[in-house]
Amino acid sequence: xxxxxxxxxxxxxxxxxxxxxxxxxxxxxxxxxxxxxxxxxxxxxxxxxxxxxxxxxxxxxxxxxxxxxxxxxxxxxxxxxxxxxxxxxxxxxxxxxxxxxxxxxxxxxxxxxxxxxxxxxxxxxxxxxxxxxxxxxxxxxxxxxxxxxxxxxxxxxxxxxxxxxxxxxxxxxxxxxxxxxxxxxxxxxxxxx
Amino acid sequence: xxxxxxxxxxxxxxxxxxxxxxxxxxxxxxxxxxxxxxxxxxxxxxxxxxxxxxxxxxxxxxxxxxxxxxxxxxxxxxxxxxxxxxxxxxxxxxxxxxxxxxxxxxxxxxxxxxxxxxxxxxxxxxxxxxxxxxxxxxxxxxxxxxxxxxxxxxxxxxxxxxxxxxxxxxxxxxxxxxxxxxxxxxx
Numbered sequence: 001x002x003x004x005x006x007x008x009x010x011x012x013x014x015x016x017x018x019x020x021x022x023x024x025x026x027x028x029x030x031x032x033x034x035x036x037x038x039x040x041x042x043x044x045x046x047x048x049x050x051x052x053x054x055x056x057x058x059x060x061x062x063x064x065x066x067x068x069x070x071x072x073x074x075x076x077x078x079x080x081x082x083x084x085x086x087x088x089x090x091x092x093x094x095x096x097x098x099x100x101x102x103x104x105x106x107x108x109x110x111x112x113x114x115x116x117x118x119x120x121x122x123x124x125x126x127x128x129x130x131x132x133x134x135x136x137x138x139x140x141x142x143x144x145x146x147x148x149x150x151x152x153x154x155x156x157x158x159x160x161x162x163x164x165x166x167x168x169x170x171x172x173x174x175x176x177x178x179x180x181x182x183x184x185x186x187x188x189x190x191x192x193x
Numbered sequence: 194x195x196x197x198x199x200x201x202x203x204x205x206x207x208x209x210x211x212x213x214x215x216x217x218x219x220x221x222x223x224x225x226x227x228x229x230x231x232x233x234x235x236x237x238x239x240x241x242x243x244x245x246x247x248x249x250x251x252x253x254x255x256x257x258x259x260x261x262x263x264x265x266x267x268x269x270x271x272x273x274x275x276x277x278x279x280x281x282x283x284x285x286x287x288x289x290x291x292x293x294x295x296x297x298x299x300x301x302x303x304x305x306x307x308x309x310x311x312x313x314x315x316x317x318x319x320x321x322x323x324x325x326x327x328x329x330x331x332x333x334x335x336x337x338x339x340x341x342x343x344x345x346x347x348x349x350x351x352x353x354x355x356x357x358x359x360x361x362x363x364x365x366x367x368x369x370x371x372x373x374x375x376x377x378x379x380x
Contacts, residue, residue, distance in 0.1 A: 152371075152372070152374075153372055156368055156371040156372050157368070159371070160364055160367060160368045160371070163364060163367075164344065164361075164364055167344050167345065167360055167364075168344055171309075171344060171345050171360070173310070175345060176309060176310045176345055179345045179346045179347075179358070179360070180308070180312065180316055180346075180347060182358070183346055183347045183356075183358035184316060184319050184320060184323070186358065187320060187323045187324070187327070187349070187356055187358075188319075188323050190323070190327060190356075191323040191324075191326035191327045192326075
C-alpha cells in the first residue's frame with residue numbers, strides 16, 4: 001500500500017513538471033532550445049524509470065519466476081504426455097502387429113470354452129435323464145407293488161368270504177360234533193401238559 | 194365315589210359278616226335268587242329303584258318278596274340296609290363284587306362257554322373237568338351261551354384266559370396269514 005502511494009506521488013510529480021516548465025517558457029516570447037528543461041525532463045525520466053524499477057522489481061521477478069516454473073512444469077507434463085503417447089503408440093503398434101495371433105488365440109479360447117460348456121450341459125442333461133429314469137422306475141415299481149398288494153388283499157378277502165359262506169351253509173351236526181371233540185381233546189391236552 | 198368302589202365296600206362287608214356268622218353260602222344263594230327274580234320281573238326292579246316310592250313302602254315290598262323266597266335273616270337285613278340308603282340301584286354291581294369275593298374264598302372260578310350250537314351235558318362236564326385241572330380251582334362254575342356267528346367250534350373264557358376253537362377265529366387267522374403272504378408266495 002505504501003509502495004503504491006509512493007509510486008502514485010512520484011508519477012504525478014514527474015508528469016506535472018514538464019507542464020509547469022512549458023507554462024513558464026510561454027510568457028518569454030518565441031520558443032528557443034531549452035536545454036535546462038530537457039535536462040530536467042531527462043532527470044525526471046531517469047527518476048521515473050528508477051522508481052518504476054524499484055517498485056516493480058519484486059512482483060515482476062516473482063511473476064517471471066512463477067511463469068518460468070509454470071512453463072517448465074507444462075514442458076515436463078507435455079514431455080510425459082508425449083512419452084505416454086509414444087508408449088501407447090508403441091503398444092498399439094505391437095498389438096497391431098500381433099493382432100492376427102491374438103485373434104487366433106481368442107478364437108481358440110472361445111472354441112475351448114464352448115466345448116467345455118457343451119460337455120457340462122451334456123453331462124448335466126445325462127445326469128438329469130438318469131435321475132428321471134430312476135424315479136420313474138421307482139414309481140412304477142411302487143405302484144406295481146401296491147396294485148399287487150391290493151389285488152392280493154381283495155383276492156384273500158373274497159376267498160375267505162366264500163369259504164365263510166360255504167362253511168356257514170354246509171356245516172352240519174356231525175361237523176359240529178367233530179369240532180367239539182377236537183376242541184375237548186386240545187383243551188384236555190392243555191390240562192395234561 | 195364310583196359305583197364299583199361302593200359295590201366293593203358293601204360286598205366286602207357282607208362277605209366278612211356272613212363268613213363270621215357262617216351264613217355265607219345261604220346269603221350267596223339268596224342274592225342269586227333275588228337277582229334272577231329282579232331280572233325276570235323288570236317292573237319290580239323299576240319300582241324298587243323309583244324314588245317316588247317311600248323307603249317304607251319299598252321295604253314292605255322287599256319284605257314280602259324275601260319272605261316268599263325264604264331268605265336268610267342276614268340277606269334280609271342286608272337288602273333292607275341297601276334300601277334304607279337308596280343303594281338298591283347298585284344291587285347288580287354289589288352282587289358281582291360279592292360273587293367274585295365269594296368265588297375267591299371258595300376256590301371257585303367261573304367259565305363262560307360260547308358255542309355255535311348248544312352243547313350236550315357230557316361235553317360240558319368234560320370241558321368243566323379240563324378247566325378245573327387247568328385253573329387248579331376247587332370248582333368251576335360254567336355258564337353257557339350260543340352264538341351262531343362262531344359258525345362252528347367253542348370259545349371258553351375264564352377271567353383273562355381265552356381258549357378259542359371257533360371256525361370264525363380260524364377264518365380270521367387264515368385271512369391274516371394270506372394277507373401277510375405266509376401261505377401264498379409273492380409273484
